[in-house]
Amino acid sequence: MYHHKLPDYHCPYCNQLMNGTLSTDGKPQPPQPGDLSCCFRCGGALQFDANLKPSLLCADDWNALTDEMRDALVEMSESIKGAHHD
Numbered sequence: 730m731y732h733h734k735l736p737d738y739h740c741p742y743c744n745q746l747m748n749g750t751l752s753t754d755g756k757p758q759p760p761q762p763g764d765l766s767c768c769f770r771c772g773g774a775l776q777f778d779a780n781l782k783p784s785l786l787c788a789d790d791w792n793a794l795t796d797e798m799r800d801a802l803v804e805m806s807e808s809i810k811g812a813h814h815d
């Protein structure tokens with residue numbers, strides 16, 4: 730996992746303070762606009778906007794994803810949620 734530091738931001742779902750991302754594909758690169766992420770606390774699905782601010786995914790954003798991306802995001806989100814509820 731590659732850790733990339735970001736300016737402090739708060740999860741738009743649960744208000745968790747976050748200041749970095751972990752790349753799940755192992756590529757040592759910072760997030761790009763349009764990249765997907767999840768809050769590590771609540772598992773909320775996020776997408777980086779043009780300013781690399783994580784924003785909520787609206788229905789149109791979900792529809793724009795490929796099935797593969799959607800599945801990966803849901804899987805990541807579910808595993809985060811599951812980790813806190815076991």
Ligand SMILES: [Zn+2]
Nearest residue numbers: 740743768771
């Ligand atoms: Zn959250």
